[in-house]
Amino acid sequence: MSKRRFSLSEKQLGYAMVAPSLILIAVIVLWPIMLSFWNSLFDYRLNDPSLSQRTLGSEINMERYADNYDFVNKTIEEILAESSAEEVTNEVETIQQGINERHNTFLSEGDHEEKFNEVLETVRSHYAVKDQSLKYVSIDESFKKDYSTYLTEQSESLASLSSEQEGAMATRLSDLSGQIKLMDSSFMKENFVGFGNYAQYLQESRLWQSIGVTTLFTVVSVFFELVLGLAIALLINRAFFGRGAVRASVLVPWAIPTAVSAMIWKFLYDGQSGVVAHYFEQLGIIQDAGQLLTTSAGAIFSIIFTDVWKTTPYMALLLLAGLQTIPHQLYESAQVDGANAWNRFYKITLPMLRSTILVALLFRTLDAFRVFDLIYVLTGGGPANATEAVSVYAYKVLFAQQNFGAGSALSVIVFICVAIISTLFIRFIGSDLMAGKQKG
């Protein structure tokens, strides 16, 4: 029976079938969360070469070092050739000597010289160093400190010397000062800051404002979606002609990309050619059409209104499905007992819908709290940051400022908020959510 060998037992098969999903989730969701947290403990910036790696040890960016060492040397030669002032010549000569001493010490260690020459040749021929092991070289911590301090000091003293000189010489000296600064920035900074990023953000008003905006958006839009959705569900919970068409039309706003609907509404809200803004003005809801996207209140109203438009129909559908599972007999016997409509709603509908409502609320709340597309496209967080949700703020820090350390701290903060919300909800509805999914 050769097939025996190839067929797994039920249990083994079970684990084998679960494995791919769990591995993917672990690699693409759980691991990144931990990395985000790890990143958030560093002052880690992609756009600052001395901070662009998470380093616990001490390293030097050989590419930057070699490139700028080359220029420092050249500029020093030029200054020495041109200068007639003794104070300049003396100081620059001392610096030349100081740098060369340290440079030679640096090269004498390990394979540094070999690597340095290779890198120098690459940068001189205008190419970038792509080999990471060539680019980042580890060096002795105390030597790095000494070298770096020396360069910082020389750069500063050259800057002040430059301000005393005039004309071309002043430019040359300030160039040299800048080039030494660049050379200095090739020493990778140890950038572990612990909870420093968090400490900084917790004191910052922009973060609290963005959490406030997100919360306001979440609470108000989910509330309206639920109330309106329930009202609509109750109203259309009956047999009528054209159910399919209504259902389809209701699904369309939910199904099209949020970014696309944000673009649509951006047009409808536009102060000059937006028809919704125009009608709102005529109805007296706003004083003038320009207010919707240019004032804080108007912009917050706009994003909430759009979200309610997009999601209420969907909410109504979910609740309608719940309503249809309530047995008719309950209502009939209540009617016999003389309960009025309100009583029936309160005593039968609501309790029977409880779990549907709670599950819908949980997922809507989480979704609303993570809001990004809608705000990023519709208002970009403006005006005056009035609509900047936490996710939008985190995105700006991460990708516009390329600050992966601080940005990760923000994204971990979003994660913690979401975790708190879900814990609270699951406390209430844990049993409803998992019911029936794990038998067998």
Added chain:
Amino acid sequence: MQRKAGPWFYLFLIVFVFLVMFPFLWIFLTSIKPLGDIFGSPFAWFGSGISFQSYESALTTRPLLRYMLNSFIVSGATTILAIGCAAFTAYAVTRLPIRFKSVILGVVLASSMFPPIAIISPIYDFVTDFGLRNTYPGLVIPYITISLPLAIWILATFFQNIPYSLEESAKLDGATPFQTFRKIILPLAAPGVFTTAILVFIAAWNEYLFALTINTKDAMKTVPVGISLYQSQYSIPWGDITAATVLVTIPIVIIVLIFQRRIVAGLTSGSVKG
């Protein structure tokens, strides 16, 4: 409770559907106005004629069809792969005697709650390091994972509703568990699988944050990102934008029209995610 629908009810219904559909209607009407009317008389319902100028320029100023192709490939690949993984997992969790089921379901559920912004930066690093920026796999891999929880959750509900008796008799006939899955469960759950596939497809089609950061090259952008960057330098091209919006909305509207019953079934059975 089932009441009869009267004329007032239909009036309400018409108003409701009109309000829901109004933005699309308006966008469509704007897209066929001659350019001059869009700015000249923005609040008139109909322009001074019908013009396809906006469509022409929407298709020529930006590679709109390419965006749609990209979205289609990415969402299609995501759907196939995600459904494959999810069907296995859902089957194992609902039918096979494995341990830690609630832990597994808990992890799956929890991972659906993770805000994408919290994982975007490591994934960005990861995708960059593997040279997957501006490629389809660069988006497909994160998308599969994001849609897995949704798919597993809904599929589990469908598998749950398949009677055990069929499986028992297959077992008696000597089928291995995997054969049972493939020959009995999958065909029976086909409607459920299909429903899930539609939802996963729509979710992938709509994703914005990852698409915005990972595929920055114009030829690799997806529809949502492409549309949101539809601007030109010297005018506000509302004509182009409305035309492009109409074009990219059509596929979704068709899918929704054809499959609305299934979508609703999927949404309400899983009650997961909006």
Added chain:
Amino acid sequence: MKKRPIRQGILSGIMVSLLLVAGCSSDEAAGDSDEVTLVYARGVDTTEGNAKLIEAFEEEHPNINIKYREMPSDSGQQHDQYVTTLSGRSAEIDVFDADVVWPAEFAQAGYVMGLDRFIEEDNIDMNKYFEGTVDSVTFNGRTWAMPKFTDAGLLYYRSDIVDEPPETWDELSEMAGNLKGEAGTNFGYVMQANQYEGIVVNAIEFIHAYGGEVINDVGEVVVDNPEAIEGIRKMTEIAQSDYVPNNILNFTELETETAFIQGNTVFARNWPYMQASSANEDKSQVAGDVGFSLLPKGDEQSASTLGGWVTMINKYTEHPEAAWEFVKFMTGKEGQKISATVGGTAPTIKSLYDNEAVKEASPVFANEAFVETLQNAVPRPVTPNYPKITDIIQIEISKALAGDVSPEQAAQNMQREIENVVNE
């Protein structure tokens, strides 16, 4: 029993589909070494300038092909796209145009190639460029970009309504208020007040016009002083007046131009490019009725913010030499002349303003006062932290214009927050 290993089948299916998908997208394999294709990115160009420029270059260098990649026109969005692309160390773009405020940041980040070696090898004389534009591409003693075209704000007015343009901001307020409504206009004045880079440009003009500064020569933050506050107050007064559109806080250059060429406004602040578009009879309803002058004076002077674009080379380009040839051509005399005459952009090379063809291309270029404005345009701070600083200014000025904070408060907030950034 057919014993097809199903799992293996599925697995290989997954692999195949991933490979297929990967295959579709890797179209940028290294080409053959004689013919080089460069990808050049810049914002949308509605003029013929860019196409002509590329054409002329390709003619001169038959072995270099230029593939133009269009970027979003919004400079903030463009910036974010470049940054995400470049920080991925990818070579998908070789050469790109950058806003004049980006070089320090991109240089510090190590995204772009230092151009000094090329400049030295080819003996390029940087003194032929306007000093301000050279300063903006120089950071820490090295050159990171080449100035491509320069810009300075101008005051446009309707010459059929206005006889003599206003000299001071106070006069402008008065005239805008009185003349609004004449000849079918709806507004007196429009400027850029949306929360983006443009609001910073406008704010700096007001602040300098009244004698203030944001960061002084020695790098100190000095925005919280009476002169700067006066400038912010004037800007706020204008933004809240009844002669600007109700959605002035949404105005970028796009809205400004639309409002002006459709005859909706009497005055407008915009860059020189609008001279060409407002004179274009196909597009503009005010062609022939357009005048321009220097921006009005504050208590101190007339100030115009230095704008314009520079060209940089991606450090990770596969073809540095070809990329440099292209940059050298575009930013050299010949290239800039094409941009000026066809695209209507203001050259950064001083001597081009003596060139007859350039002078004829636009009345702006022939105007001596304008050339002087270019010489003295106020640069924005050259610092790698510029994105953070501009963010702070955008937010605070936006709040002030919306009336959420007073000009004093805005200045105080800016002072505090910019100091934090500078001292970081």
